[in-house]
Amino acid sequence: MLSLKLPPLATIDQVPEVFQERGILFGYRQPQSTAAACLLSLFQMTNETLNIWTHLLPFWFFTWRFVAELAGTDVWNDSYSWPLLVYMATSCVYPLASSCAHTFSSMSTNARHICYFLDYGAVNLFSLGSAIAYSAYVFPDALMCSTFHNSYVALAVLNTSLSTGLSCYSRFLEVQRPRLSKMIRLLAFAYPYAWDSLPIFYRLFLLPEDGVQSEATLYHQKQTALTLLATFFYSAHLPECLAPGHFDYIGHSHQLFHVCVVMATHMQMEAILLDKATRRDGLLAAAPLLTLPQLAGALLLCLLLSLTNILYFSAALYRTPRPGPPPHAKDS
Template sequence: MLSLKLPRLFNIDEVPQVFHERGILFGYRHPQSSAAACLLSLFQLTNETLNIWTHLLPFWFFAWRFVTVLCMTDIWNDSYSWPMLVYMCTSCVYPLASSCAHTFSSMSKNARHICYFLDYGAVNLFSLGSAIAYSAYTFPDVLVRSAFRDYYVALAVFNTSLSTGLSCYSRFLEVHKPRLSKVLRILAFAYPYLWDSLPIFYRLFLFPGVSAQNEAVLHHQRHMAMTLLATLLYSTHLPERLAPGRFDYIGHSHQLFHVCVIVATHMQTEAILLDKALRREWLLAVSQPLSFPQIAAALLLCLLFSLANIIYFSAALYRTSDAELRKRET
């Protein structure tokens, strides 16, 4: 009878410091796992298993919603819907990239960093997708024909490059300056989010306008609340920081962070879909939809800048590793 032997798990003292997670004492995978062992860990309870599944399952849900909307849209003639399709596509990319990063992050020290570099790039692509959808559907009335809206997406592209570079750089500080590393990474993600959300903040708290006073407002508020909760969980390492070892497998902050991010994305999607439907007539009457060249150029620049950052910092990893090896030999 065939039996499947699962890989042995390790405690925090048995893996290199770069793999350590604050407050997580047990359930670590081998720091030089094979790709097959990483895939097998999807079905073994480790301290990463739920990190993987809390984004892998939502990926299929978001993909199903994207395909459903795509099938109901006249892609070639309905340019008004293009920003929504771009947003929904990017909302599928980041959960898939995150689940892959958590799956294969135990292959080696450098592989761990590169996996998360790619994860950060996907998150920033989603940030740009959000900005494109916000520009098309959610701007308050008073800002629809403003210079701010004209340059909003272009600056969002710049923000994605800055955020990807800063978040990748923060990983080089994890071992020797963990607090600074965490602060830089939070800032790297908070800044693009705040920029993307400026039209929402203006709409909710200052001047929504007649066409913007609709049912989508409640979903925007819920999205902001869940994003704030996700940020608190990510930055505070609660609850595992208060009881190290108690939440290693189920209930630690990164799992809860993933759940909050997915719920926030769902709320954001509902808000954008409502704005798109309820404000269509007014928006088409007072403004022009983003053109295909504008959307394509923004996405292409984001991808190029992000890949350039990922390649540069990946190469820096190997240069650093080679320098450390030569230092040990001498």
């Protein structure tokens, strides 16, 4: 009879420093886990289990939304819907990449870093997908066909490369300079988000709307608020730093961060769908549509630049001398 044995868990002083999380004392997986053990941990309560499921389940939800939209669209003839389909496809990529990164990050130190390099690349691909959708459906009328609008997607592609590079680099500072590492990573994700959101900020603060667009604007407001809340949880390590050991499995900041990010994406998607539906005639009259070569070129360039960053920093992991194990880990 086949039986599966769940691997034993470790405490914070039994794992290398690079695996340790502030305020999380128990529930660590073994730092040299096999791929099979990592997969089994999806069904074992560890301090990563809900990190995995809070993005794995939304992946299936966003995939369902994407497939439903794809089935209802004449893909070859409805070029107005192409930016939406690009955005919805990228919204499926980042939660899947995140859940895989959290699943397999305990295989080794280098595997942990590479998993999160891929995660950062997926987040930035989603950032570009958001910029493409915003350019097509969300830009306020006053900014349509402006220099800002015309260069918006091109600079969003550049932002993805810089953001992926910065966030990957930040992992090399995690042990020696953890605060600087966190600050660089926050900056790496904050400034592409700020760039992408400039049309939203213009609509929310400089161009108040009413009538049929007010519902979309409300969703944009909710998305902005949830993103700020996600940023707070990501940077503050609350509540686990207030009560170390009490939120190791349920309720720690990274789980709350995941939930806020997913809810923000849901609100963003609803806002984009409303803008696409209610502003169609005005948008088609105001500016030319993004062409298929433009969309494909932006996505392929983003992928090329991100993968170049990921390969470069992955290779750097094997060139960088490894620090010796901490004293408490030598006897474990």
